[in-house]
Amino acid sequence: MVAAAPKTFTIGTRQSKLALFQTDLVLEALKKAFPQYEYKILSKETAGDLNTTIALKDFTSKNLWTEELEELMIGGTVDLIVHSLKDVPTLLPSTCKLGPTMPREDSRDVLVVKQGLPYKNLSEIPAGSVVGTSSIRRTAQLARKYPHLKVQDVRGNIGTRLSKLDAEDSPYTCIILAAAGLLRLDLSDRITQYLDSKSSGMLYAVGQGALGIEIRKDDTVLGEMLDKICHQDTTYSVLAERSLLRTLEGGCSAPLGVETEWVESAGSKKLRMRSVVVSVDGKECAEVEIEGDVDSAESAEAFGVTVAKALVADGAGAILEAIQENKNKQNVSAST
Numbered sequence: 602m603v604a605a606a607p608k609t610f611t612i613g614t615r616q617s618k619l620a621l622f623q624t625d626l627v628l629e630a631l632k633k634a635f636p637q638y639e640y641k642i643l644s645k646e647t648a649g650d651l652n653t654t655i656a657l658k659d660f661t662s663k664n665l666w667t668e669e670l671e672e673l674m675i676g677g678t679v680d681l682i683v684h685s686l687k688d689v690p691t692l693l694p695s696t697c698k699l700g701p702t703m704p705r706e707d708s709r710d711v712l713v714v715k716q717g718l719p720y721k722n723l724s725e726i727p728a729g730s731v732v733g734t735s736s737i738r739r740t741a742q743l744a745r746k747y748p749h750l751k752v753q754d755v756r757g758n759i760g761t762r763l764s765k766l767d768a769e770d771s772p773y774t775c776i777i778l779a780a781a782g783l784l785r786l787d788l789s790d791r792i793t794q795y796l797d798s799k800s801s802g803m804l805y806a807v808g809q810g811a812l813g814i815e816i817r818k819d820d821t822v823l824g825e826m827l828d829k830i831c832h833q834d835t836t837y838s839v840l841a842e843r844s845l846l847r848t849l850e851g852g853c854s855a856p857l858g859v860e861t862e863w864v865e866s867a868g869s870k871k872l873r874m875r876s877v878v879v880s881v882d883g884k885e886c887a888e889v890e891i892e893g894d895v896d897s898a899e900s901a902e903a904f905g906v907t908v909a910k911a912l913v914a915d916g917a918g919a920i921l922e923a924i925q926e927n928k929n930k931q932n933v934s935a936s937t
């Protein structure tokens with residue numbers, strides 16, 4: 602009798618350096634916890650990778666980075682997909698789900714100043730300078746806190762954005778990126794300033810810095826395996842953040858910033874969430890800071906809903922509606 606070949610799990614990923622690095626983190630953790638199985642990687646360029654000319658906010662399909670890999674998973678060609686959680690829509694195909702996730706990298710945004718320029722933080726950047734970002738969240742928060750700066754689109758993966766910034770004829774003085782990408786790619790020397798509520802008033806994107814590990818909904822084997830390699834604090838924080846985003850129905854293009862941290866309060870551990878919704882011109886803003894008892898997936902999601910309601914009570918609903926109306930108008934004119 603020949604022994605049966607060990608079971609093989611195929612991990613789907615995008616092909617960017619960051620995506621492959623993150624996939625490797627999951628692969629190594631699985632290998633260590635479950636050495637009896639084999640693992641292989643299937644990497645694929647997605648629509649989001651291939652189209653770098655259209656501004657992100659103008660894409661109509663929300664599932665730019667995830668859809669094609671999900672189709673492979675539903676078809677059985679891959680068993681799990683490793684995403685940047687930030688790029689994963691809040692609503693998934695009905696047969697897919699996110700599993701528990703691994704420890705989060707630094708979740709903050711960072712300022713990266715063009716090579717050779719002397720500025721050490723956002724407040725030192727001179728009026729009229731161009732900040733590169735394609736994110737409506739970063740644009741809106743910059744307009745609110747740093748109205749003297751201009752914003753211009755910059756697309757491409759992290760390496761491409763850095764070259765666009767440093768090019769001699771570049772229009773940019775600086776760009777804003779996620780710390781996580783730079784840290785994971787060993788580019789921390791490019792970080793000029795970490796941005797957060799204290800240093801600059803800038804909050805990060807829901808899920809930023811965390812991995813999204815997607816599996817088939819009925820795959821109890823992989824679900825239990827991920828339980829073994831997961832980090833509960835991260836899993837609960839990002840469940841709360843994604844529940845907030847889903848409740849506001851802003852989708853991935855909402856000008857919504859968050860900042861979550863675990864704090865000791867009156868002898869118990871609580872999840873503190875700051876959150877902001879800003880109009881694109883920076884003139885309107887809803888902002889809250891709440892602490893909640895979070896000790897299960899359910900209470901994490903309920904906490905996200907609580908924060909969303911508080912934001913709406915502070916005016917977030919009107920800001921998001923105005924953005925939606927504007928989009929609808931643009932779509933009508935574009936299609937006639």
Ligand SMILES: NCc1[nH]cc(CCC(=O)O)c1CC(=O)O
Nearest residue numbers: 685687778779781782809810811
């Ligand atoms: N939207 C692109 C994207 N998706 C994930 C990251 C970085 C890593 C992360 O946030 O997990 C980035 C680049 C960036 O925003 O700088």
